Amino acid sequence: MVDQGSGAEIMYSELYKGLGLKPEDLSKYDTPLVGFDGRIVTPKGMIKLPVQMGCEVxxxxxxxxxAYSPYTTILARPWLYAMGTVSSTLHMKVKYPIEGCVRELQSIVGVSEVSDRMTKISVQCEELEKIVLGLENDKYFQIGTQLPLAEKEEFLVFLRNNLDVFARSTYEALRVDLEFICHHLNVNLAITPRRQQPRRSSKEHAEVVKEEFNKLKKAGAIKEVFLSIMVGQHRGSQEEVR
Structure with a gap:
């Protein structure tokens, strides 16, 4: 089963035993999980195994x-992200990119005379066409070559009319209008906050933070702000914070 809403890959005991694996093959993992029926399930452990889809492993x-389950295993978001997969439970198929193509795996489930469930897997590959709409050749879109001509033209018109809303990196998305969306912290102002112990970052971590800060500042995503008020005390003396 492919579950886009799950954050962990699950293997049930029936499949684990069928693969000839032993309890000592498991590494320690005891974080409780919540099942489909809302019950808390304690895992027996974790194991790393290769999963092959097409020619990708x-x-x-x-x-x-x-635990009881009608499935033998659940493939979740980590596997979907690793494969670059887009799944559809409605159409019972998944698509994933490979070597400039889009592969499609479709599960066609039927019932035979003895009521055994049979699964047939068909694999298709669609070529992609590179479309450059702007002035920079390294910024392009990829469209499937099997897209009907009328839909392709309509799609290209849509992309041209909305080219300014596409961001190729986080540094191209400078800001969001506060009238569109604004995040507020869910805090109770009546509760006195606790003072936390000071934390010191490692030298490597501090250098990474500084480098990322300079990138954001150079891109205009953030800017320095100097406060004229005293916001705290450090070692007995007040300091102006920027």
Whole structure:
């Protein structure tokens, strides 16, 4: 089963035993999980196994549980992200990019005379066409070559009319209008905050933060602000913070 809403890959005991794996093959993992029925399930451990889809192989960390399920395993977001996969439970298919193509795996489920469920897998590959709409050749879109001509033209018109809203990196998305969306912290002002212990970053971490800060400042995503009020005390004396 492919579950886009799950954050962990699950393997049930029936499949684990069927693969000939032993309890000592598991590494320690005891974080409780919530099942489909809302019950808390304690995992027996974790194991890393290769998963092959087409000609692509990705190693997946499976959490093994002893619980009833109509499925043998659940593939979740970590596997979907690793494969670059887009799944559709409605159409019972997944698509993923590979070597400039888009591969499609479709599961066609039927019932035979003895009521055994049979699954047939068909694999298709669609070529992609590179479309450059702006002035920079290294910024382009990729469109499937099997897209009907009328839909392709309509799609290209849409992209041209909305080219300014596409950001190729976080540094191109400078700001969001506060009238569109604004985040507020859910805090109770009546509660006195606790003073936390000071934390010191490692030299490597501080250098990474400084480098990222300079990138954001250079891109105009953030700017320095100097406060004229005294906002705190440090070692007995007040300091102006910027």
């Amino acid at each position: 990705v190693e997946v960390d499976f959490i093994m549980v002893y």
